[in-house]
Amino acid sequence: MTLESPVQDSLAARLTQRLGPRGVLLQAAERAPYEASARHAGGRARGVLRPADAQELAWTLKELVTAGAHVVTQGAATGLVGGATPTTDGSQWVLSTQRLRDVLSIDPVNRSATVAAGFRLSELNRAAAEHGLSLPIDLGADPTLGGMVATNTGGARLIRFGGARENLLGVEAVLAHPAGQRVGSSRALRKNNTGLDWAQLLCGTFGAFGVVTRATVRLHSIQQQSATALVAVDSVEAAIEMVCDLEQAMGEFVSAFEGLSRGALQAVARHQGGVLPFADVPAYAVLMEVSSAVPPGCGLDLEAMLMAWLEQHLAQGRIVDAVIDKPAQLWRIRHAISEAVQSLGRMVAFDLSVARSAFAPFRARALSLIDELLPAASVCDFGHLGDGGVHLNMVVPQDTPADAIGRLRDAIYDAVVREFGGSFSAEHGVGPYNQAYYHRCSEPAMQAMAGVLQRQLDTARVLGNVWLGEAGI
């Protein structure tokens, strides 16, 4: 059957009749924005479907399943593992949730929000801010709520507020089997212990189990004061010791603890000039943030507390240097890393995590693997050190052969998962770009179980571009 076969054309006609011209985009120029990928090469879609609400989406999915079509769900397409990008062969429909915008409802008394899948995080937070509330998931992108649930977004403030999973109270979704079946609930309950938690099943399974149409999330008080410091230390070990100390002294206030390697700092310095506040680039640095919902002048002065803590550590020689500055100034350095590293040449990126206690030995092992397998690489690692996450990114010569990069990737994934009990995907998730490593690194019994679920919930294998079951089955 060719792509333009009569069967597909009659499907397109039926879809257009129900969804209207705004709901079905078939021309290349219209499709193009939905075919791009945030980090990798784009794909090609059979067409883009934009149902206007959950009911239309359910109808659409039923039609697609009945026709044996294939579909990839897409929110804002900001993910970094290709989970929302159609394949390159033009066989998949993109099912966009962008127009699911019928509900954005804040319950300030309950500190929760119920949000249609198509709203962006920034839109939710603008509405929540009117009530002094926020969903404090802090990432480099502005995903839709549907995408956040499907990919279980993490970010820089997970150490304090949790990620998508921890803030999810309820999810509504549409299933591929039974085709178009609507399930789930928007009950905004913090306590509801009545069996299988359907929201948790849909969170972080990348659309393979169903299409998220609505999410209910908990909200937190907007922080009324914060203090941020960039601290230079002489080793990763010292940084790990520091996070324990800081949590002991500042407890619940710690809202970010980001690690910045010498390589990452050098990249920023080179890319942005005199932005670093240190005379010499230190061996390692940490961006620490403490914050509170308690307004200043009510008996809590976090800047004074952090200052005292840093002075004590400086006096004890446990840190090399420290700068307290406006948060925006210091976060700018952290946020500049990704672009700075990419500006240096060809970037190879990793998104790993280990227990904090394993961080220093794992990093040493990874550096020695890089030294052995790709000695020309320049490592610029950084990440969410407080929660054990590390983006072990590096710049490699443009002409580095793909198989050399592949060998290094294999070795590092094996080390992090098998030697150090870590994860090959800390926060970006499993998409086509991690599929092979998922099969290789995840527990076989769990893959088997996930496959059973996926076959059950998507009998015709219509949804998405990841397969959570065992490889080749």
Add this chain to the structure above:
Amino acid sequence: MTLESPVQDSLAARLTQRLGPRGVLLQAAERAPYEASARHAGGRARGVLRPADAQELAWTLKELVTAGAHVVTQGAATGLVGGATPTTDGSQWVLSTQRLRDVLSIDPVNRSATVAAGFRLSELNRAAAEHGLSLPIDLGADPTLGGMVATNTGGARLIRFGGARENLLGVEAVLAHPAGQRVGSSRALRKNNTGLDWAQLLCGTFGAFGVVTRATVRLHSIQQQSATALVAVDSVEAAIEMVCDLEQAMGEFVSAFEGLSRGALQAVARHQGGVLPFADVPAYAVLMEVSSAVPPGCGLDLEAMLMAWLEQHLAQGRIVDAVIDKPAQLWRIRHAISEAVQSLGRMVAFDLSVARSAFAPFRARALSLIDELLPAASVCDFGHLGDGGVHLNMVVPQDTPADAIGRLRDAIYDAVVREFGGSFSAEHGVGPYNQAYYHRCSEPAMQAMAGVLQRQLDTARVLGNVWLGEAGI
């Protein structure tokens, strides 16, 4: 086949041969402690099996499945819905996880613990305390870690620290199908976004999907200061307004916000004499606690902050009276309620939750239903008001017919679930005592899905005494 048939006897012999006399308890006197139930009538077990480790447990479960035996998993049997109690017909084996005690390992740098299923919460917390850490799930019982995962325990400090689900990093378990298959992981990762979260599937499904053998949980700093107040208000509405105000002013410090109705306060006063610090029993009272991991003398004085906040509210006439006292004094009142209510006569208990914004209207509706259907009942409700939970307990005359109580229960469950979007089981979970209401109140599509999973993971229907699928299927 009778209970003492040769097939069963040969099973008992095989089990005894492998597990030894400590591992197989067949005599009535030995079985008795495992047949009791914390709140309801006990059951009768075919025998009690106490494997010494996960490997023995896996072997045991395989034997049981092969023999077509039935089994109910039991930790400390402290649950309130009968989930760990064998049926009364003597057909079920109790599979005790008490002897799974091979690992209790604290990682202070990672702030996590990996714990074999048989350890009690208090044992974990004693070990964690040596590192200044704690799993701050606060309940009236001392469950095992395995039981906490299976029942997704909540408690009084969920508002601040979350319950079992939010603190769970990993779970190891044994499946009934494939029989004796060990799955899961103890990786102590805060970020691990690699597909289906197996731990979340086992949490709160009451042993129906597998037997938990080990859990990895996050730990929190032990609180170094706290301030507690008992506050009298003139209505439930005022209490709800107060929790919003308190969270606005005290943000992340709020660690408990418990509601105590006039009936509950009267019960305590009658049961314990002059324990109430108020001259008159108020219409409603709140026990509020703020706490911090920051030690006193480091720039934070929570008692002073709470005092100032209460004075302001007193001056504004928004609260009737307030007492700041030693936490133990005030918590004693809260903890006395359950026993005090039971001492007044025959107790009928509910474990409900709603969004906080629906709390006052739901309570009014419930009181009017009680007035209509069981006017002789004396309501003594209390609960975790901060997270929307309410134990709508009442005392009824000893001779109240069971069907009158049943009609009231039906009406209240319908109201909370259908009119107010709440839950019929906020934290106690689904056990035999909630089974009928599970079928009646839970979404049919979700029950269907849970049934598919349960059939897949327990093909022979060997495990536990709850059925999460649709009724009658």
